[in-house]
Amino acid sequence: MIEFSIPFPPSVNNITAVAKGRKIMSKRGRQFKKDAVAAIKPQYRGPVQTGRLALRLTLYPPCRRKRDIDNYSKGVLDAITAANVWADDELVDDIRVIRGPVVKGGACFVEISKFEGMS
Template structure:
């Protein structure tokens, strides 16, 4: 299933992927290289096809996978900042302030960058209320050592802010891989609705 409203929107998205191999792999996943569908009478009888091999916990509907390529994320250490907010002490002896967690300037800029990307792509989104499998591949901009777990939350939070899904609590399965070093860095994301979930519901 092609998540983009027009082929032109899909081609604009593909043009932003700098790696030719990744671009062609994404093009194939979107079905843009697929030949014209065969006539109905020429299609193999579905009764002769081998049965699917579902995961015991959850099954992903591959046809509806949504691939995205995001800018390189800030570290979670730079995405949030903690500020002291004056307040009335809650009890005698308590400090006259509280700690409030805010999104940093770097975090807000990243959110805006992802929001602009999603808007330019025609606002592709996962099915409403679907439980999700999200696969991330992190392509760092340099060979400098990074902790990949520090880069996950910023990408998920930005996708939530861009309304690609209602909330990241809908993610039932999350995989993270370290990809090849890429100039400028990027985060490849594939979002797939699950047809069978731990909650027993459908997407």
């Protein structure tokens, strides 16, 4: 199992922006990816994963504001890809997102394991 912590991700609604009619990564999205990759690199030095994978995200929000937890996985998957933990997020067959307790500054705990198939 691979485990690491990264900053609390932005919502999918804040990852992209429209500029001159084109959809691009927002400043907030770029900063999150940069910060997440910097957090992952010292925590994972293993080989690039190429098999089928299962992903478990535990989100520790920075405040009690209402939020839809399904809006936070996209940025995390893109950052993990950018950090070369796996070859592509297409390898993920199982995603679980769990809301943890509020922690100052927020955080996201990531667990990656081999996908064992349907049970």
